[in-house]
Amino acid sequence: MMRYLLNRILYAIVTIWFVATATFFAMHFVPGDPLSNEKVIPEKIYATLQAYYGLDKPLGEQYLIYMQRLLQGDFGVSFTQQNRSVNDIIAEHFSVSAILGLLALIFALFGALIFGSVASIWRRRWPDTATVLGVMVAVSVPSFVFAALAQLFIVEMNQFTGWQVLPVAGWGSISHIWAPALMLGLGTMAFLTRLLRGSLIDTADQPYVLAAQARGLPPWRCFLRYQLRNALLPTLSVMGPTIAGITTGGFVVEQVFAIPGLGRYFVQAVAQLDYTVIMGTTVFYGAFLVIVVLAFDLLYAWADPRIRISRDMT
C-alpha cells in the first residue's frame, strides 16, 4: 500500500510538471502579445514594460525563472490585473468557485440519490421514463441555457410577487447562491442519476440481495442496506473528477450570475494572453484535479477491500 501511495504521488508530481511546462511553451507560441492593445505603445515605453515583466529575456531563461518561482509557490504578478499577485487572485476567487461548487455537488448528490432510487425501484414504469427523459435533457442542454432560463424565471417571480424573492445576480449573501448552485449542479446531477440508476439495477439481481429478500427482510431495508450501499461504490470512483469538474468548470454559470469565481479570470487571461494568470490557474487547476483524484482513489481503496487486496497482490 505504501509503495502504491509513493508511486501515485510521484506520478502526480510529474503530471503537474508536465502541465506547467506544456502550458508555458504552448502559451508563448500563441500569436499575440500580452502587452499589446488597440492603441500602440511607443517603442521605449514598450521596452520598459517588457523589461518590467521579464519578457525581454530568452524564452528558455524565462522558463527557468518561472519554474524557480513556482517551486517557491510564487505565481508572479498578473499582466492585466496590474498590481495583483496571481496567488491572491487564486486564493480570493477559487474560494468563491469552491463554495459554489460544493453546494452544487450537494444538490447533485441529493438529486441523484432520489431520482436514481426512484427510477430503479419503479423500473420501466413512468417514474423511470420521466427520470431518464429528464437526465437526457439535463445532460444535453448546456448550462448557460439553464442559467439564463433560471434568471428569467427569477425576474418574473420577483415581478409577480412584488418582492425580491431571490436576487437576479451577484454575490455576497446566502440568497445569491441557490439559483447558480442548482444550475451548476444540474449536469452533474443528471450524470450521477444515470450512473446510480444503472448500478442499482445491476445490484438488484445480485445473489446477496436475493438472499436478503429470501430471508424476509422488509423491501426498504433490502434496498438501503444491500442494494444502495453497494451501488454507491461506482459513484465514489467518479467523485474525484466530478468534484474537480464542478468546482473548476462553473465559468459559464459564474458569468451569467456575475459571480467572482476563478473561472472568469482563467478565461479572461487566455483571451488577454495574461501569461502569469494563465500559468497560475492552469497549474493550480491541474494540481487540484490530480490531488482530488488521488484522494478519491485512496478513499475508494479504503472503502472497497476488493480493490485493496487486488493491488496488494499484484
Place this chain on the structure above:
Amino acid sequence: MIRLLALALLCLQTFTVIAGGRVTLALSTEPPSLNSMAAQDEYASFLLRHLKEGLTTYGVDGELAPGVAERWELEPTRAVFHLRRDARWHDGQIVTAHDFVYAWRRIVDPAVPSPYAYLLYPILNAEAIVNGEQAAETLGVRALDDFTIEVILERPCAYFLALTAYMTYLPVREDYVKRFGDAYAADADKQAYNGPFTLASWVHGARLQLLRNPAYWNKEAVELDAIDIDHITSDPLAVMNLFADGGIALANIGVDNLDLAPLKQFKVGSLFFLRFNFAPGRMTSDPDLRKAISLVYSPRTLVDKIIAIPGFETAGSIFPEFVSSLGIRIQERYPQPPVSMDIEKARAHLARFMQRHGLEEPPAIHLLTSDSPGAAKQAEFLQNRLQLALGLDVRIDKQIFKQRIAREAQGLFDITMAGWGPDYDDAMTFADLFASWNPNNRGGFSSAEYDALVAKAQTTLDPDERAALFNDMQILLREETALLPLYENALVYLQDPALTGVVRLRFGGDPLLTYARKLSVAEQARALP
C-alpha cells in the same frame, strides 16, 4: 425564523436607502487597476473620474471646468495653474502642486512602466525622459509654491488644457506610493482620493462601493450619497435581467434588444474605417484599387440595413461630426459627406489597376476583422459588394483580439476593419493617426505633405487657420483614399427614469454621475406627462 425576519428587515432598510440617493450599476469588466499612472482602460477612467480630480474636470454641462485649479494662464508654450486652497484629499490633507509634479515625473520615469506616458509628451522633455536621454527632474513642470504649478511645453499645444482633465494627469500622493509600492491602488484603502467620491470598498470581481467624499471641495454639487457597483458581468442577458428586476439603473444594450423602450442613445464619437496596407508590393498600395473599393457600396445601406443600430451615422471624413479645433467644429465649417456609390467609376479604376499590374483576373483581397458578430456582418457585407461589383475575391480573416492586433502589427492584411476613439478633445487626436511617424498608423500611409500639415497644425494657435489645416488634411486623405471611413458609432442604453442628471462624456470617464440624482417617488410622479 428570527434570522429570516432580520434578513427581511435588512432588505427593507436597504430599499429605503436606495430611494434616498444611491445608484446601483453593473460594470462589464473589473478595472484592471485604479492606479491613474498606469491605467489605460475605460473602466478605470470611469471610476477615477469619480474618485479623483485633476487640474480641470468636466462640469454639469459636460464641458471642461475648473477642478483642483481654480484659474490658469495659458501662453503658447507655458501654462500656470493656480490651485484652490480648499481642495482636500479624503483624509483631510491639502491637495498641493507637489502631488501633481510627483505624479507627472513618475509617469515619464523610464524605470516605472506607464503605458500612457506618451500623453505627457506635449510637456517639455517628456519624450526625452521616457527615452532615457534625460533625468525625470528635467520635466517641464514645477511647483512655484504649494498652490502654483508652472508647465513649460515642448511646443505650442492647442489642447493642453483638455489633457489636464484626463486620468493620466491626476495628482498622486507620494506617501501612499511609498507605503504600498507595487500594490499601490490595488485595493480600496491603498490610495488617496480627492474627487467627488471615495472608494469605500472593493471586492475584486464582485463589487465596488463609492461614497460621497465629505472632504471634496465642491461637495455641494454632489447629490448622490453612493454609487454601488454591485455586479461585474459582461453577459448581455444578465445585464438586461438585472435592469428588468430594478437592480441597476443603466444598461447598455446590443442589437438584440432594440425593441425595448424607452431607449436612449449617445453618439460616442469613435470612427470606424477600413485601413489599407500601404507596404510596397501590397496591391492596396495602389491608389486605383483603393478608389475602386471605396466606390462599390452605399454607406447608408451599411449603417441603416447592416448595422441597424439607432444613433450610428455614416462617415465621410477622418474627423467625426463632433470633432472640433479651438472651438470650431470641422464638419460644420468644412463638411465632407461620404463618397457615394459609383460602380462604373469603380470598374474603370479597377481596369486601370489590372492593366498597370498586368493582371488577367481581379486579385484576392485579405480582409482582417475582429471576432465580434457585428464586425463579421459588416465584413460579409463588404465581401459581397466587392464580389458583385468588381469580382474581387475577398477572404475574411476573423481573429480574436490579441491575434488581430498581432497580425495588424506584422502587416498581415490588405484591408483591416479599424476603429479609433478620441483621447482628448481636439481634432489632432484623429489627425495624427495618419502621420508617418505615428506607430498607430498601422497601414503605413506615408505622405510628406500630410506630415507637414500635421506638424503645422500642432503649433498653430489661430482658430481659423488651424481649422483650415484640418480641412486640407481631410481633403488630402480623401484624394489619396488613405482610409475608407465607414461609420461613427453610438451607445444605445436603458436608464432608470428615476435617475437624472447623468452627463455623457466622450473623453474618458463616461458616464459622469457626479451631478446625477435619484428622483423621489413624488418627483417621479410629477415628471410623468
